Amino acid sequence: MTAATAGVAPRRATPVRRSPLWIVTDSLTIAWRWMLAVVRNPQLLVVDTITPIMFVLLFAVVFGGAIQTPGIDYVTFLMPGIFVQTVVFGGTGTAVGLAEDLQKGIIDRFRSLPMAPSAVLIGKTTADLLRNAYTVLVMTLVGFLIGFRFTGTVPEFVLALVLITFFGYSISWLSANIGLRAKSAQAAQGAIFIPVFPLTFLSSAFVPVATMPEWLQPIAEANPVTVVVNAARGLIVGLPQTDTILLAFAWIAGLVAVFAPLAIWSYRRKG
Amino acid sequence: MPELAISAEGLRKSYGDVHALRGIDLAVPPGTILGLLGPNGAGKTTAVRILVTLLRPDGGRATVAGHDVLHEPDAVRAAIGLTGQYAAVDENLTGRENLEMVGRLLHMGRPAARARAVGLLATFDLTEAGGRPARTYSGGMRRRLDLAASLVGHPEVLFLDEPTTGLDPASRLGLWDVIEGLVADGTTILLTTQYLEEADRLANRIAVIDDGLVIAEGTASQLKDRLGEDVVDVRIADPSRTSEALELLRPLAATEPRADLADGRISLPVHHGAGTLAEVVRAVDGAGLEVAELSLHRPSLDDVFLSLTGRRAEAEPAARAEDAGSAPGTRRRFGRPGRRNAA
Numbered sequence: 001m002t003a004a005t006a007g008v009a010p011r012r013a014t015p016v017r018r019s020p021l022w023i024v025t026d027s028l029t030i031a032w033r034w035m036l037a038v039v040r041n042p043q044l045l046v047v048d049t050i051t052p053i054m055f056v057l058l059f060a061v062v063f064g065g066a067i068q069t070p071g072i073d074y075v076t077f078l079m080p081g082i083f084v085q086t087v088v089f090g091g092t093g094t095a096v097g098l099a100e101d102l103q104k105g106i107i108d109r110f111r112s113l114p115m116a117p118s119a120v121l122i123g124k125t126t127a128d129l130l131r132n133a134y135t136v137l138v139m140t141l142v143g144f145l146i147g148f149r150f151t152g153t154v155p156e157f158v159l160a161l162v163l164i165t166f167f168g169y170s171i172s173w174l175s176a177n178i179g180l181r182a183k184s185a186q187a188a189q190g191a192i193f194i195p196v197f198p199l200t201f202l203s204s205a206f207v208p209v210a211t212m213p214e215w216l217q218p219i220a221e222a223n224p225v226t227v228v229v230n231a232a233r234g235l236i237v238g239l240p241q242t243d244t245i246l247l248a249f250a251w252i253a254g255l256v257a258v259f260a261p262l263a264i265w266s267y268r269r270k271g
Numbered sequence: 272m273p274e275l276a277i278s279a280e281g282l283r284k285s286y287g288d289v290h291a292l293r294g295i296d297l298a299v300p301p302g303t304i305l306g307l308l309g310p311n312g313a314g315k316t317t318a319v320r321i322l323v324t325l326l327r328p329d330g331g332r333a334t335v336a337g338h339d340v341l342h343e344p345d346a347v348r349a350a351i352g353l354t355g356q357y358a359a360v361d362e363n364l365t366g367r368e369n370l371e372m373v374g375r376l377l378h379m380g381r382p383a384a385r386a387r388a389v390g391l392l393a394t395f396d397l398t399e400a401g402g403r404p405a406r407t408y409s410g411g412m413r414r415r416l417d418l419a420a421s422l423v424g425h426p427e428v429l430f431l432d433e434p435t436t437g438l439d440p441a442s443r444l445g446l447w448d449v450i451e452g453l454v455a456d457g458t459t460i461l462l463t464t465q466y467l468e469e470a471d472r473l474a475n476r477i478a479v480i481d482d483g484l485v486i487a488e489g490t491a492s493q494l495k496d497r498l499g500e501d502v503v504d505v506r507i508a509d510p511s512r513t514s515e516a517l518e519l520l521r522p523l524a525a526t527e528p529r530a531d532l533a534d535g536r537i538s539l540p541v542h543h544g545a546g547t548l549a550e551v552v553r554a555v556d557g558a559g560l561e562v563a564e565l566s567l568h569r570p571s572l573d574d575v576f577l578s579l580t581g582r583r584a585e586a587e588p589a590a591r592a593e594d595a596g597s598a599p600g601t602r603r604r605f606g607r608p609g610r611r612n613a614a
Contacts, residue, residue: 105359
């Protein structure tokens with residue numbers, strides 16, 4: 001192990017010019033790293049596959065008979081709700097992964113490299129977006145098997161799935177902020193569910209808002225999860241409501257516009 | 272070369288009312304190793320984090336490889352390597368992929384990053400393990416991979432923050448060889464350690480840091496001249512006669528001996544350990560003093576600290592907790608509340 005023979009000798013560094021292209025290449029490198037983690041852990045892939053299947057089956061079969069949904073059968077009503085809930089939960093992975101990296105000193109290494117600072121976060125959220133896209137695909141297939149059908153056009157259905165997946169992406173950015181402030185991965189896991197639970201359950205994801213106590217209804221209606229679920233439902237049954245769809249995309253854009261710069265700012269300022 | 276590889280003037284950093292650094296000066300010429308020696312919480316890690324651009328100082332200025340850490344962070348980052356206290360490797364990636372990732376983030380281009388990874392794996396005896404995920408590595412292998420990762424960019428200046436803490440003796444020796452090889456090749460190294468032996472073996476100069484200040488600086492032999500080569504520890508069976516024994520032994524000591532009057536313990540820094548040991552025995556025996564314990568050892572960080580500050584180096588167990596300020600009455604302070612302490 002003599003370093004002298006192996007060309008580890010220092011070299012005068014060439015002057016550094018930060019290239020705008022680094023954001024893209026560095027983000028891809030980081031995303032590649034996280035995708036490899038999924039490939040290297042077959043267990044993770046199994047969990048990613050089984051969890052959505054479990055959710056679909058449990059909700060559809062267990063609650064299927066109990067919840068009345070006027071004018072629409074419960075499986076069709078439920079599927080967009082479960083999709084959204086699952087991608088939101090998937091978005092919490094961003095917090096846990098970043099908190100782990102911080103704990104292990106990996107973020108320190110990245111921050112001491114002359115790379116694009118935003119790439120660590122863009123790469124991680126991109127990897128989580130792809131993971132969520134996979135989950136949505138699995139859920140769709142399982143949904144089809146238990147009788148879920150879309151009655152709109154194929155492009156409408158695809159737009160619904162895209163909307164849902166990108167909502168998960170916006171939650172990833174919220175999640176990144178929590179991950180960067182958490183003292184440990186466990187703390188991050190706990191903290192991210194504080195906003196995520198009310199967000200998913202105080203919504204139209206599982207029950208019609210009209211069945212909630214009257215004082216709660218305005219809150220549930222304003223919830224972005226309700227907006228996204230309603231937009232997706234409209235697209236799936238072939239009755240797209242343009243207003244709701246636009247509002248849903250506005251929520252996604254708004255969440256990213258607020259939480260992405262905030263996360264990048266705290267990453268750069270990290271001590 | 273007149274230009275310093277690392278220079279720091281008056282670096283200060285506080286966390287609330289915890290003063291992690293209270294004005295640190297460092298000057299490291301190119302191609303040398305500076306050992307930053309100090310106990311947990313002395314401010315070593317805080318100093319390193321400022322120099323590698325991870326942390327902004329509250330005051331003072333610093334340059335690394337000729338670049339200002341505050342105003343040219345990217346230029347500093349291109350010139351340095353960092354190995355922290357924990358092996359910062361991605362457990363899911365193989366050894367080779369870990370190194371390739373760093374190469375790509377240094378914008379070396381994929382073929383160059385791969386070639387560099389293969390070369391470093393060979394240097395660090397990891398060629399065989401290079402295709403396995405890092406989670407299958409032993410502690411020593413992870414540390415070697417981590418060190419290799421910090422060398423991908425051919426750094427001019429390398430920062431090693433307690434690189435051997437938690438390693439078994441064999442791995443520690445292996446790492447020391449690597450570090451010596453790097454310096455022979457012209458790399459400048461700043462090494463933090465809690466082990467006097469490590470600083471002694473590796474460093475050209477040693478800066479002893481305590482409570483956010485450099486309290487002694489010099490070559491290992493200069494420090495030893497102040498401390499003696501060895502330490503003889505004697506415990507007198509009858510503690511009430513400790514002062515009497517101290518007077519007897521003082522002429523044999525290289526520097527002022529220390530005594531604990533309550534339990535009869537005397538620590539005697541000496542220059543020629545084995546020879547002095549016999550004289551110690553004769554002296555106490557001649558006075559009719561019974562010796563309960565007698566030992567000879569190399570000066571530890573504790574001895575350095577006792578000698579320089581009159582206090583023990585180790586923090587009280589309660590004060591080792593990460594949360595600064597939660598252990599009132601302890602003497603050691605902690606620089607970084609939260610994730611890591613400022614060792």
